[in-house]
Amino acid sequence: MTGPDRRIRVLIAKPGLDGHDRGAKVVALALRDAGMEVIYTGIKQTPEQIVQAALQEDVDVIGLSCLSGAHSTLFPRVAKLLAENDARDIVLMAGGIIPAEDVPFLEAHGVARVFGPGTSTREIVEFIREVAASA
Amino acid sequence: MTDEARWREETVAPSLQRLPQRRAAFATDSGLPLRDVYLPEDADPPEKLGFPGEFPYTRGVQPTMYRGRLWTVRQYAGFGSAEDTNRRFKYLLQSGQTGLSTAFDLPTQSGYDSDAPLAEGEVGKVGVAISSLRDMETLLAGIPLDQVSTSMTINAPAAVLLAMYIVTGEQQGVQRRQLSGTVQNDVLKEYIARGLYIYPPEASMRLTTDIFAFCSREVPRWNTISISGYHIREAGSTAVQELAFTLANAVAYVQAAVAAGLDADEFGPRLSFFWNAQMDLLEEVAKFRAARRMWAHIMRERFGAKRPAAQMMRFHAQTAGASLTAQQPLNNIVRTAVEALAAVLGGAQSLHTNSYDEALALPTEDAARIALRTQQIIAEESGLANTIDPLAGSYAIEALTDEVEAQAWQYLDRIEQLGGAVAALEAGFQQREILRSAYEHQRQLESGERHLVGVNVQVMEEKQRPPLLRISPCLADERAKELAQLRQERDGRAWQRALDALGEAAGGTVNLMPPIIEAVRCRATTGEICDVLRREFGEYHPPSVL
Numbered sequence: 001m002t003g004p005d006r007r008i009r010v011l012i013a014k015p016g017l018d019g020h021d022r023g024a025k026v027v028a029l030a031l032r033d034a035g036m037e038v039i040y041t042g043i044k045q046t047p048e049q050i051v052q053a054a055l056q057e058d059v060d061v062i063g064l065s066c067l068s069g070a071h072s073t074l075f076p077r078v079a080k081l082l083a084e085n086d087a088r089d090i091v092l093m094a095g096g097i098i099p100a101e102d103v104p105f106l107e108a109h110g111v112a113r114v115f116g117p118g119t120s121t122r123e124i125v126e127f128i129r130e131v132a133a134s135a
Numbered sequence: 136m137t138d139e140a141r142w143r144e145e146t147v148a149p150s151l152q153r154l155p156q157r158r159a160a161f162a163t164d165s166g167l168p169l170r171d172v173y174l175p176e177d178a179d180p181p182e183k184l185g186f187p188g189e190f191p192y193t194r195g196v197q198p199t200m201y202r203g204r205l206w207t208v209r210q211y212a213g214f215g216s217a218e219d220t221n222r223r224f225k226y227l228l229q230s231g232q233t234g235l236s237t238a239f240d241l242p243t244q245s246g247y248d249s250d251a252p253l254a255e256g257e258v259g260k261v262g263v264a265i266s267s268l269r270d271m272e273t274l275l276a277g278i279p280l281d282q283v284s285t286s287m288t289i290n291a292p293a294a295v296l297l298a299m300y301i302v303t304g305e306q307q308g309v310q311r312r313q314l315s316g317t318v319q320n321d322v323l324k325e326y327i328a329r330g331l332y333i334y335p336p337e338a339s340m341r342l343t344t345d346i347f348a349f350c351s352r353e354v355p356r357w358n359t360i361s362i363s364g365y366h367i368r369e370a371g372s373t374a375v376q377e378l379a380f381t382l383a384n385a386v387a388y389v390q391a392a393v394a395a396g397l398d399a400d401e402f403g404p405r406l407s408f409f410w411n412a413q414m415d416l417l418e419e420v421a422k423f424r425a426a427r428r429m430w431a432h433i434m435r436e437r438f439g440a441k442r443p444a445a446q447m448m449r450f451h452a453q454t455a456g457a458s459l460t461a462q463q464p465l466n467n468i469v470r471t472a473v474e475a476l477a478a479v480l481g482g483a484q485s486l487h488t489n490s491y492d493e494a495l496a497l498p499t500e501d502a503a504r505i506a507l508r509t510q511q512i513i514a515e516e517s518g519l520a521n522t523i524d525p526l527a528g529s530y531a532i533e534a535l536t537d538e539v540e541a542q543a544w545q546y547l548d549r550i551e552q553l554g555g556a557v558a559a560l561e562a563g564f565q566q567r568e569i570l571r572s573a574y575e576h577q578r579q580l581e582s583g584e585r586h587l588v589g590v591n592v593q594v595m596e597e598k599q600r601p602p603l604l605r606i607s608p609c610l611a612d613e614r615a616k617e618l619a620q621l622r623q624e625r626d627g628r629a630w631q632r633a634l635d636a637l638g639e640a641a642g643g644t645v646n647l648m649p650p651i652i653e654a655v656r657c658r659a660t661t662g663e664i665c666d667v668l669r670r671e672f673g674e675y676h677p678p679s680v681l
Contacts, residue, residue, distance in 0.1 A: 017244075017254075017257050025574075029570070040681050068241055068261050074256050097495065118590045120581050121577065
């Protein structure tokens, strides 16, 4: 799916009511600088809106960001909707204020990788390149 | 008569009559006498510094500052249900806190009830859920509203929560004019940085000025806005941008109020500010001092305010959430202490110190206590509160104060050219500038130009994790049941009449506070009231800034 001619496409999304999007926007800019095609949904998106945008934009990866503590409700719903739309091949990654204890739960519910506070954007770029190469 | 003698007679003496010093005399640890204020040795102070409590207020808004009264310890708290937060409030008051500060959950701040579809997963998470008058009564149960001042971080639905507070006060037998507190009520920074807007700017500005006008008549001790740089800074701005964008917003509010027929000398004294206290201590102190000086000039020269109280920038400060790290979280106690020092050296009127675990979750009670103790230690043990504006006259501080001010004026001119704060933010100007700074900060961290202890230097393997606060997952279901019951029990006809009256008022030009108070009295919920206004005003859609 990601041939040499096609740039990696990423949707950065903010589910829920949380307006803290500094991290989401900084990651979006870093991925763009790394040569990826990046679409940012803006804040206050429902899981339905996010999945719809991902399908419409034909992205390889969705990056979810949430700092309000609603991640355990909202992230698995995005994963479930992707599965229901035959879009399991879209890789789901996440970031925000997410306690380490919650990571196994999220990983068991469709989130491939959780990046905590302090993560360097290089690490995120490498992760995306790896998953895109193995797709 | 020297300038100093005049200041002592005209400004200090009347102030001491109202509020004596905390002690008859102050001294250092070695017993050296400590003067109230230190001045140039052989000259009057330059005009740009002046004296404490006098124009341009560079050295502080009160003539005696912390020698008269220490800053208000105001810890922002709120989580889970109204009962949970009421318990935390009482705990904080018993621990020596002197004012309350309420955090609301995101549904409440966005004008939705706990049972709204968009509230899913968010109920009680970053603050307390308040959907009805009954919730507000529970939140404030046993707290004497004539004695405790309450700050509420509420913006787009500020009028609704203020109405609930007023009605709860009435039920406690407390008159409107006895109530004291603050609503944040600063929607412009929501468009710029924080995202919790509902209506388009024009409607928001109307709600804001309606609160100004209503409170100046009915709730005279209420601070009707807390113009906030805090969130702009958290979103990644520099100190200069925080100062400039916030002052540009403040100018827009004053213009709107003047256009609504209010007098700058009347409502000016009810305006307050809210700044971030970040890690770069000297620049932060310079920022606070420059902020006071700039505001005094803006109010006097641009808006013609004559009363000193209308020229004074009183402000709350909070240490920087964005400076906290998830790595080695106990290090955050030190960061918070440094930032709190900056706020105190900068002359804050009230202060919130963050808890060390906030890069991981909401604070636990233990973490919240250490945060509280941090400012109590500064107040009781450091001696910093015993002489006014102690860094004044430092070559570094005075030069930085001038430089921060000069750069902030440049930004203000730029925003003026763009048509003012509202036009500029509708075009995404402030948002883009902030993002540019945030991205540059991240780039510096990753290149190693900027060091962050525990993150890109002095990194270590961590085995232990601190205990975290958890919100009950059952809360949303319980809340939905309570709301269903409330909707069934209230007088449906009175409720409908009140909401219809509000809709009609919103379509016209009358002050919206009275119909909102009536709706609250008739048990209309936060979401229902905001929905009526959504229908009348529409909703805001932000510009893309990426």
